[in-house]
Structure formats: C-alpha cells, structure tokens
Amino acid sequence: MTIKIGIVGYGNLGRGVEYAIKNAPDMELMAVFTRRDPCSLRIQTEGVPVVKTANAAEWKDEIDVLILCGGSATDLPTMTPELVKLFNVVDSFDTHAKIPAHFANVDIAAKETGHIGLISVGWDPGLFSLNRLYGSAILPNGKDYTFWGKGVSQGHSDALRKIEGVKNAKQYTVPVESALEKVRSGCNPELSTRDKHTRECFVVLKEGANASAIENEIKTMPNYFADYNTTIYFISEEEFDKNHNSMAHGGFVIRSGKTGENNKHNHIIEYSLKLGSNPEFTTSVLVAYARAAYKMAAEGIKGCKTVLDVPPAYLSEKSGEELRATLL
C-alpha cells in the first residue's frame, strides 16, 4: 500500500518534504503544486508533474494527503481551510496565538466534506508541544521550561531588515546556559524573558548609515529586543554571505516536578533538539504526520486535529505487532 502525497508550495519546506518522502518506503510523490509558472520550477524527483495550485481540484482523487508548505503569516490561514475541502491535509501553522482560530476554521471546512486537517505540525508547535503535554500530565506538581536556539529567528531578522539603513541582517536566539543549568538542578526557578535567552544580531549596513543610531533603535525595539540582552555585530556583506547561511536550530523542553511524601523526590524530564537544518527537520515531522493523517482518514476520522490527538503508532509504517516487538 502506497500513500500518495502532494506538496503545495516549493520553497525550503517543499523541497524538504520532497527529500523526506524519498526516505519513506510507503509513500509516493504524485505532484507538486505552485503559484508560480510550473515551467519555471525544477524539482528533484524525475517524472513528477508540477501543477498550478489553482488546478489542484483536478487531483483530488489522485492524492491521499496534501502537505501544505506555505507560510503561517499569509498563506496557511486561507490555504488550509480551502484545500481541506478537497483533500486530507497537513500544515505547519506556527503562530501560537492564532492556533485556536485556525483550528476552528479548518475544523468547519474539513467536516463539510469529511476530510482530516492536521495542523501545527513541526517541532514548536509540534514535538515540543507533545513534550510539554507529556511532562505536565506525568508530573502535575511541577513546572515546564522551553528554550529555543541557537538558531535564526525569521521574525526578528525581518524586524532588523525593516530598519532604515540596514541592508541585510540575521538574528540568532541563544539560550542562556546558566538558566538551563538552574532549571536542570530542579529548583524550579522563576525566569524572566531576559534570563532565558539572549539575542545576537549580525547586521550589514547600507552606505552612509549611522551605526550607533541603528544600534540604539535595535536595542530599544519593543517586543523584539527591548526585553533581552542584545548584542549587535556590524559586519561586511562578504562576511554575511559567507558565515550566515546556516539553517541550524534547536531547543529544549524541560519539565521539573516533584512526587511522593512531602514532595521529597525531584524528577527532571529533558527533551532537546539539535537540528542541522530547521526546514528539513520540520518537513521530516510533516511527512511522518502525513502518514498518520492517512491512517486516521482511513478510519473515518474527520475534522481538524493536532499532534496532541495522534496515536504515536500512526507515525510509523510498521505494524503494531512489529512496533511492540522491536521498540516497546
């Protein structure tokens, strides 16, 4: 049995999905959908058609699960509810505050036609959410901590690039090692925003820009930088192009909790990711959950779901019997 997959959008995520499918013996890529001119797109898998997203409906009987590789800001809020009317879909919607609204929209659309829409799949939201859930359910008398990095924050980099006089910029979020150690010690510290992460900015200036004015503008920017210890490095375009292409990222979810008589015993659950490529790891998660979406749809499950709803065994191509014998 082969699961027939379609990819919508062919940026870093779309390409990552294409690579991940090659590692999935039970999946076949049927088509890549794009808003661009299909003739302008060169994909990696020979013989797979590239199709205008506007014509996706023609493929509705050829595809089991569509993996949506659009952005959370403008693409997915409309793309996911629209396409879930025609297909089972998986997306990586990651604007935490807007997940409940997105869920509600996708749920209504999915139920209209009896599809499943698995949203907010990736590592945060996604695997980190799972670990926050497992941790809080198992150690209710405790506290959880999420740290991100070291890795580029797209939103913060965008904020830097919007400053007048800035030609290019990348912002790295860096977890504070001493805060991590404090959490691991089990003392359940109260940590402020400033305590947990620092921000490192690598900025290329336009000719004639005022470095110290820009430095001040960055350090005092509300929401983005004002609440953090921020370090700014002004670098040349050559250095920027040479040293700041990495898509590496990562982070930590730590649950610290107490059990027993007089809360005598302390326990630490730590989950950490060190990712060579943020988009490729995210898409590896998307592909595993596309398999789950396929299995859930086959069981008649409809509507919007998240990683919190998916039985772990559904992520694997192995049978329950095999999993119990080899992994349990």
Next chain:
Amino acid sequence: MTIKIGIVGYGNLGRGVEYAIKNAPDMELMAVFTRRDPCSLRIQTEGVPVVKTANAAEWKDEIDVLILCGGSATDLPTMTPELVKLFNVVDSFDTHAKIPAHFANVDIAAKETGHIGLISVGWDPGLFSLNRLYGSAILPNGKDYTFWGKGVSQGHSDALRKIEGVKNAKQYTVPVESALEKVRSGCNPELSTRDKHTRECFVVLKEGANASAIENEIKTMPNYFADYNTTIYFISEEEFDKNHNSMAHGGFVIRSGKTGENNKHNHIIEYSLKLGSNPEFTTSVLVAYARAAYKMAAEGIKGCKTVLDVPPAYLSEKSGEELRATLL
C-alpha cells in the same frame, strides 16, 4: 466527573500510585487490594478500604480503572489477564522480550468482556519506547541509542544476592559518558554492550566468605556481568544501610539521523530522565495513563493497548481546547 481508581498491590509502586492520585484533581482512590491480611496494611489515604484481592470482583461496578502494582516476573503475567476480565486495567509489565506474549493474553481476556488493558506503562517500556518511536518515524535515516542510569538494576542486584557468601548487594548501571558524547556528536557510532554501560556492585559479604572468589564469580557471570566492565566494592553492612537506599534512576534515548541532499544535515533528538525515585516516577506515568484508559474505555475502545496506541491528549485532564490554547 471523577475517575474512580483501585490499586492492586501495596509495595513501592502501590504507595507511589497513592501519592500520585493526590496530585490528580479528577481522580478518587476507591480501594486498595492486597494478598496480605487487609488489617495488617496501613495506607496513607484516610477512609479508603483495604480489601483482599480475592474479593476484587465485588468492586467491579465501583471502579473505573484498576492500576496493577505487581511484579513482572510472577504477578502480572497472570494478574493482568485475570483482572482485565472484570476491570479496565493498567500495568507496568517490563520484561521486554515477553511483551508480545503478555499482549496476546491480555488482548483475548480484555475482549471477552469488553474492557481495556493498557500494558507496559512506565518509562522503559513506556516513555522511552515513545521516544524510540517518534525518533525513528521522523528521522528514518538514522539510528537510536538507549542508555540507562545511573540507577539500581533490580535484576542484577538479585543475581548478586544469589551468590553464595553474599549477604546483601546493590548493582548500579552507569552510562559511559564518552559513549554518550560520541552519540551526541552525530557520528552514529557502533557501540558494543561494554562501550555503553559499566556496572558497579556494592556487596556485603557473609562472615568467612572468600572475597576474591566472589569477585571472580561476579565478573565472569554470563549475561549479567561478563560483557561489561564491572567494578566491585566490598562494604560493611553499616555503609550499605546508610548509603545505598536511593531509588534514583534515569537514562537517555538519543536518535541521530540525517536528511536532505546527500544526507547533508544531521539532527540529534535527545530525551533524558533524571529521576529522584524510580517507583514514584513510574507510578506517575501509570496514573496519567489510567486517565487515558478511562477515556478510551468511554469511547468504546476494547482490548490490549500500549503507550504507542494512546493519543497524547488523553493523558491530560484538560480539554482539547485548553491544551491547544496553552500547550500547543
């Protein structure tokens, strides 16, 4: 809505479940079942009856989920299939090689009367199994590594105590730090049994016992010690009683895998536990999964299940809406 819980067996695990239930706002302890004389047992929760396990059937309409706190060697293989005919049950059966047979027995018995039997719940098998599954499904082109410790191995301690001339003994399994570091580096090393763990034995001798003969017997014992670097400390009874009561344990599951063009990018997923009390943590997992068993039974799910089958959200007392808004 309160979930009515019964505990079967009142050793370290039974007591741990009792403590964990006090942290669960949606659960109530209805009865503790024991093979001992109920009058001889003092439990911590006032007003809760202690009942002979032989009379458990009388409680079948009063209890939603029974948490079985027996041992895997002799208790659970018969106890779980018997009691699942009357109740929804959760057990911590942890003899990895015998899980498929135990599953089959519990599945038949559970389906006879329409109950659910959730087996092999704890941290390994249990949370570690989940992490091996998530890791292998997300990074199929990779390898996983499980390390245990530092903590007491009951089986190895028992093996030491059976040696003639040994009065008392504890065996600690210790992960080899350099092996952990090698795995974290992403080089996917081949590690032998000896490379991954060392074994530390603390032994109290009987009067007149031959220490060097016993040391040799331990170091050459097949399966238990021969394949490991084993260190033996002969200590006094006083030192043993004073320093070797800790129930601390822990371990690591690490998945290392590659993605992308020419497998260019490496990723490390690391899950680790540092547990102040092995039995109290195991029972905290059991109690969370008792909640899941209750919810699954309410949906009409029957038969034997494992942690791999349980949707994560079922572990929490919070609604799907709350979980999406706060944890996702």
